[in-house]
Amino acid sequence: MSDTPTIIPTAKNSVWAERTGTRQYVGRNHSGAEVRIGTGPGEFSPGELLKLALATCNSLSADHRLAKALGEGFDANVVCATTKNEDEERYDSFEVQLVADYSSLSDEQLAVLRQRVDGAIDRACTVGHTLEKSPEVRLLIVQDPDAEPAA
Template identity: 40%
Template sequence: MTEQTTTPGATGADSTATPSPTDPLWVERNGTRTYTGFSARGARVDIGPVEAGAVFTPGELLKIALAACAGMSSDKAFARRLGDDYRTTIRVEDPKDVADDRYPVLTEKFEIDLSTLDDEDRAKLLTIAQRSIDKACTVGRTLKAGAQIPDAQFEQPTEG
């Protein structure tokens, strides 16, 4: 479940504010293998294993982040041609490789009505949309580049 809430460190910025790439993000433990993720802007998301119920698994969040990033990156291209009220669903349903405990492939599948366009206009729009995704989708670009993930850092909490 995702909802808006007031969290420690929230800036109270209005919805027109551009998020900073350094806005704090963190998770707090709720119980056995369950966490709540927070942003300094007041967003929260519940995270845990499938058995925990109405939570997102970390892998699901990865897939959702990729789908949302592709949608946000291509939004202007689609809206310009289809209108601001166009509808789309973007799925990333590729299976997990259980033996390696990873997702070897993550495919973004857009469900979008392009029936009002002729073949040439549809091909042009899809090319523009893909270029927009390739240029602006930070999540996809990060995954494709093979982001480095240093070992976790373990620190003693500060008292205060």
């Protein structure tokens, strides 16, 4: 048994998913957002959610820097691609691309923007920091307190 205390789920530190079918869940948070998770049409796989989490953590962290350089109404997409180690069932690398129209910027302005974007992401992207540090992951098997006891 681990000496590490159990983390108590709160609105700030947790999300949950409810099983809706075979290999299908609906993920939820305390603000009422939902996402379909699974392997079928219209569902995100857990790996895709991880990629989206990293991509949007980067872009949200840098959004104010991009808006200052490109204007508040700038259009952008963020893409996250991976290479996968099939033998170990894990990703070896992630590449995040912030795609926007940077043509109005000089080479010098683009270099400054890159520095500022990198700094903003380095300060604020929790997902990126987490992936870089390989956090401890624990699985607990917990009895549902509302379940009827077996007869």
